[in-house]
Amino acid sequence: MTKTSGHTTVVGTHPYLELNNQGQIQRFYLNQDTHTLGRDRTFSNLPIPPSWGVISNRHAILRKEGEDYRIFDGDGQRPSTNGIFINKTRINTSQGYLLQSGVQLEIGQDPRNYILLTYTNPNRSQLTVQPSKQRLSLQGLREWPVELGREPTPGRYAAIQLDAPTVSRLHAVITPSPQGGYVLEDRSTNGTFLNEKLINTSVPLQDGDTIRIGPFSLLLRQDTLELVDRGNYIRLDAHRLVRQVKDKQGQTKTILSHVSLPIEPGQFVALVGGSGTGKSTLLKTLLGIEPTQEGGVFLNGDNLRQNFNLYRSQIGYVPQDDIVHPDLTVAEVLTYSCRLRLPPDTHVNAIVNRTLDQVKLEFVRNSFVRDLSGGQRKRVSIAVELLADPKLFFLDEPTSGLDPGLDKEMMQLLRELAHQGRTILLVTHATANIEVCDRIAFLGRGGHLCYFGPPQEAMDFFEMPSGDLKYFADIYIKLDHGKTKSENEQTVKHWTEKFLHHSAAYQSYIQASLSPGKVTPSQPPPSSGSGSSPLNQLWLLSQRYLKLILRDRLSLALSLLTAPIGIGLIVLTLQGKTPLAELDTLEITQAPLALRVLFIFTCAAILVGLLSSVQEIVKESSIYARERLVNLGIFPYLGSKFLIRSGLAILQTLLIVMVILVGFQSPNPEIIPWSIGLSLTTFLTLMATLSLGLLVSAFVTNETEANNSLSLLFLPQIIFSGVLFELTGFARKLSWLTISRWSVGAYGALVDVNAMIPEQTPLPGIEPPPLPFEPTPVYDPTWDNLRLNWGILCVHTVVYLAIALWLQKRKDIL
Numbered sequence: 001m002t003k004t005s006g007h008t009t010v011v012g013t014h015p016y017l018e019l020n021n022q023g024q025i026q027r028f029y030l031n032q033d034t035h036t037l038g039r040d041r042t043f044s045n046l047p048i049p050p051s052w053g054v055i056s057n058r059h060a061i062l063r064k065e066g067e068d069y070r071i072f073d074g075d076g077q078r079p080s081t082n083g084i085f086i087n088k089t090r091i092n093t094s095q096g097y098l099l100q101s102g103v104q105l106e107i108g109q110d111p112r113n114y115i116l117l118t119y120t121n122p123n124r125s126q127l128t129v130q131p132s133k134q135r136l137s138l139q140g141l142r143e144w145p146v147e148l149g150r151e152p153t154p155g156r157y158a159a160i161q162l163d164a165p166t167v168s169r170l171h172a173v174i175t176p177s178p179q180g181g182y183v184l185e186d187r188s189t190n191g192t193f194l195n196e197k198l199i200n201t202s203v204p205l206q207d208g209d210t211i212r213i214g215p216f217s218l219l220l221r222q223d224t225l226e227l228v229d230r231g232n233y234i235r236l237d238a239h240r241l242v243r244q245v246k247d248k249q250g251q252t253k254t255i256l257s258h259v260s261l262p263i264e265p266g267q268f269v270a271l272v273g274g275s276g277t278g279k280s281t282l283l284k285t286l287l288g289i290e291p292t293q294e295g296g297v298f299l300n301g302d303n304l305r306q307n308f309n310l311y312r313s314q315i316g317y318v319p320q321d322d323i324v325h326p327d328l329t330v331a332e333v334l335t336y337s338c339r340l341r342l343p344p345d346t347h348v349n350a351i352v353n354r355t356l357d358q359v360k361l362e363f364v365r366n367s368f369v370r371d372l373s374g375g376q377r378k379r380v381s382i383a384v385e386l387l388a389d390p391k392l393f394f395l396d397e398p399t400s401g402l403d404p405g406l407d408k409e410m411m412q413l414l415r416e417l418a419h420q421g422r423t424i425l426l427v428t429h430a431t432a433n434i435e436v437c438d439r440i441a442f443l444g445r446g447g448h449l450c451y452f453g454p455p456q457e458a459m460d461f462f463e464m465p466s467g468d469l470k471y472f473a474d475i476y477i478k479l480d481h482g483k484t485k486s487e488n489e490q491t492v493k494h495w496t497e498k499f500l501h502h503s504a505a506y507q508s509y510i511q512a513s514l515s516p517g518k519v520t521p522s523q524p525p526p527s528s529g530s531g532s533s534p535l536n537q538l539w540l541l542s543q544r545y546l547k548l549i550l551r552d553r554l555s556l557a558l559s560l561l562t563a564p565i566g567i568g569l570i571v572l573t574l575q576g577k578t579p580l581a582e583l584d585t586l587e588i589t590q591a592p593l594a595l596r597v598l599f600i601f602t603c604a605a606i607l608v609g610l611l612s613s614v615q616e617i618v619k620e621s622s623i624y625a626r627e628r629l630v631n632l633g634i635f636p637y638l639g640s641k642f643l644i645r646s647g648l649a650i651l652q653t654l655l656i657v658m659v660i661l662v663g664f665q666s667p668n669p670e671i672i673p674w675s676i677g678l679s680l681t682t683f684l685t686l687m688a689t690l691s692l693g694l695l696v697s698a699f700v701t702n703e704t705e706a707n708n709s710l711s712l713l714f715l716p717q718i719i720f721s722g723v724l725f726e727l728t729g730f731a732r733k734l735s736w737l738t739i740s741r742w743s744v745g746a747y748g749a750l751v752d753v754n755a756m757i758p759e760q761t762p763l764p765g766i767e768p769p770p771l772p773f774e775p776t777p778v779y780d781p782t783w784d785n786l787r788l789n790w791g792i793l794c795v796h797t798v799v800y801l802a803i804a805l806w807l808q809k810r811k812d813i814l
C-alpha cells in the first residue's frame with residue numbers, strides 16, 4: 001500500500017462492492033467483465049441474500065469499462081422496481097453510471113428501508129466524497145442533551161449541525177428518558193416532524209423513527225442517530241396524472257391526460273405547448289396544489305399531497321402575478337419575507353444580502369419595487385422564494401412580458417440556480433432560449449404529453465426539416481395542425497402515440513428514470529409548522545401594512561379628511577341654525593333637520609369605512625395566496641388589517657368629532673357627555689363598516705368587483721336607515737341588518753330627537769299640522785337603548801370579521 005498526497009492508493013486487488021442493508025454488510029469482489037446483481041440466482045452472479053427485498057430479482061448489471069465498472073439499472077431492458085440512485089438521481093438502463101472508487105449509491109428511496117452500495121477500486125484513487133451520512137451513537141453518551149439545529153453550541157460533541165435557513169439555531173433536543181429510551185423535544189418555530197407527524201412537545205423515540213427537521217432526515221436505529229438525508233437533492237416523479245374539470249356546459253373535460261415524467265435533482269425543465277394545453281395546470285399539479293383524479297406526484301418517493309407540509313419549506317413557487325408589494329423597497333420586501341418565513345433567530349441581513357447577490361439585484365436594494373423594470377420585479381419575486389433556499393423551484397411564465405434581452409438573462413439566471421443544485425420547472429411561451437433547459441415537456445391540447453426530453457432532440461422527434469432550435473416555434477404550428485377540433489385532436493394523438501410507443505426518448509427519459517413512490521396508506525396531510533409564531537406574524541404584518549399605508553400619502557389623507565370635510569360642509573348650509581341643541585321654543589322643522597344631520601354623520605362614517613377597507617384584501621390576493629401556502633396564518637393576516645385600520649378609525653373619529661364639536665352647537669345628553677357618546681358611536685360605526693369592507697374584500701375576486709360592490713353596499717344603508725323612509729313590517733326587520741339604522745339610532749338617542757318634536761295642542765276647528773315623525777323608541781334617550789345600538793354595531797363587526805375569516809379559509813388549496 002502506498003500513500004500519495006491527498007488520497008490513498010492500494011495496489012493489486014480487485015474492485016469490490018459493499019452493500020450495507022441497515023447494518024448487515026455484504027462484500028462482493030468484481031473479477032469478471034460483466035456482473036449481474038439481483039435476488040434471482042439464475043440471473044445474478046453476485047449472491048444477494050434472498051431476504052433483501054429492496055433488491056429486485058434482476059436489479060442491475062455491471063460492465064467493465066477500463067479499470068472500473070459501469071452500472072446499469074435493471075436487466076438491460078426493464079428497469080428495477082426500487083431503482084439505484086446517486087444523490088437522488090436515478091441511474092438508468094441505457095447510459096448507466098461509471099463507478100468511481102469511493103462512490104456511494106442508494107438502492108431504494110425509503111430512508112427506513114434502503115441499501116447503501118459503496119464501490120471501491122483499490123487500484124484507483126479514492127474519491128473524496130463528503131460523508132453523506134453522519135452518525136452519532138447515543139449509547140453511553142456523557143453529554144446531554146443532543147442538540148440538533150442550525151447552530152448548536154460550538155465545540156459540542158453531542159450535536160448534529162443542520163445548516164439550512166428554515167432550521168432554528170437550536171431546533172430540537174434529544175434527552176435520555178427515565179425508562180431507558182430517548183425523548184425528542186421540539187424547540188423550533190418551524191416544527192419538527194416525527195414519522196411525518198408534527199410534534200409540538202416532547203415525545204418518546206422508538207427504534208426506527210425518522211425525524212425531519214427542515215430539509216434534513218435523521219433516523220434512529222439501534223441507539224444510533226443517523227443523518228440519512230441532507231435534503232440537498234429532490235427528485236420528482238409524476239405518475240399518470242389525470243385532471244378532469246367540468247366545463248361551462250357541465251361536461252367533463254380532461255385537461256391532463258395520463259402525464260408521467262421524472263425530473264432529476266438539478267434539472268432545469270420547461271413546460272411548453274400552445275395556449276390552453278394545460279401547462280399551468282401541470283405545474284400546479286407537480287407543485288401539489290392542484291388535485292388529480294388519478295395518479296400522483298412523488299418527491300424522493302413521498303406522495304407530495306399527503307406530505308405537503310414536510311416539503312412546504314423546500315418548495316419555491318413564483319406564480320404568474322407578482323408576489324411583492326410595489327410600495328416597499330426591494331430590501332424591505334426581502335426583510336419582511338425573511339422574518340415571516342424563517343425562524344426568528346435568523347441572521348436576516350446576511351440572508352437578504354446573499355439572496356440579492358444570487359439574483360443580481362444588489363444595486364437596486366433601496367429602490368421601490370414599483371420603480372423597477374418588469375424583469376427586475378420578477379427577480380424580486382424569485383429572490384423572495386430563494387430566501388429559504390428551496391431545492392425545488394416552480395415558476396409560472398417568469399419571462400412573460402420581458403424583452404428578448406431580459407428573457408435571455410432570466411433563463412440564464414434560472415440555469416445558474418439549477419447548476420447550484422436546484423430542480424427548476426417553469427412554464428414558458430418564450431422559447432428563444434430553450435436550449436439552456438435540460439428537458440422540455442411538450443403538451444398538446446387536452447393535456448397530452450407529446451414529448452419529454454432534451455430540447456435539441458425534440459427537433460428530430462417532431463421531424464422538423466432543420467435541427468436548428470431557432471425553428472423551435474414551428475413545432476407549435478405542427479401540433480396545431482388540423483382545420484377542425486377533431487383533426488387537431490388526431491394530430492395530437494399521433495404525436496403522443498409516437499412518443500409513448502415508438503420513441504427512444506420515452507424509453508430513456510421516462511421509462512428508464514421514472515421511480516415508484518412509497519406506498520403509504522392514505523392519510524390526511526400532517527399539519528405544518530408556522531415559521532414564526534402567530535403573534536410575531538401579527539406584529540410583522542401590522543408593521544408592513546402600516547408602512548404601506550403611510551407610503552400612500554394621498555390615499556391616507558383622503559381617508560382621514562373626507563368625512564370631516566363632508567360634515568364641515570353641512571355647517572355652510574345651516575345658516576346659523578343649531579340642529580343638535582334643543583331650542584327654547586321647539587320648532588316643527590328641527591327634529592327632521594337634526595335627523596338629517598345625524599344621518600350625514602352616519603353616511604360619512606360608513607362611506608369612509610367602506611372606501612378604506614374594500615380593496616385591502618383583494619388587492620394583494622396573489623401575495624396572500626403565496627404567503628399562505630408557505631406559513632401565513634389567517635388570524636394574524638386579518639388581525640393586522642383590522643388592527644391597523646382600527647388605529648386609523650381612531651384618528652378618523654377624532655377628526656370627525658373635532659369638526660362636529662367646532663361646527664355644531666353641542667346637545668347636552670343626560671346619560672353620557674356628548675363628546676364621549678359621539679366619539680363612541682362614530683368609532684363603532686367605522687369599525688362595523690370597515691369589517692363589512694374586509695368581508696367584501698375577502699369575497700370578491702378582483703379590484704373592479706370590489707369597486708362595483710360599493711354602491712350595492714351603500715344604498716341599503718341609506719334606504720333602511722329609517723331616516724328617509726318610515727320603516728314598517730319586513731322593511732323594519734331588514735333595517736336591523738344595516739349599520740346605518742343602529743348608528744343613527746345611537747346618535748338620535750344621544751341628541752334625543754324625540755324631545756325635539758313639539759307637542760300638538762289641539763285648537764278647536766283647526767287641523768294641527770302633521771308631525772314630521774312620531775316619537776319612536778329607536779331614539780329613546782336611555783342607557784338601554786344606547787347600549788342596544790352600540791351592542792348591535794359590535795355584533796355586526798364580529799359577524800363580518802368571522803365571515804371574512806371563513807372566506808379566507810375557503811381559499812386554502814390544501
Ligand SMILES: Nc1ncnc2c1ncn2[C@@H]1O[C@H](COP(=O)(O)OP(=O)(O)OP(=O)(O)O)[C@@H](O)[C@H]1O
Nearest residue numbers: 245246247255273274275276277278279280281282
Ligand atoms: N378549474 C378549471 N375549470 C375549468 N377549466 C379549467 C380549469 N383549469 C383549467 N381549465 C382549462 O383547462 C385548459 C388548460 O388550462 P391551463 O391554464 O393549464 O393551460 P395553459 O397551457 O397554461 O394555458 P396558457 O398558456 O394560455 O396560460 C384551459 O382550457 C382552461 O380553460
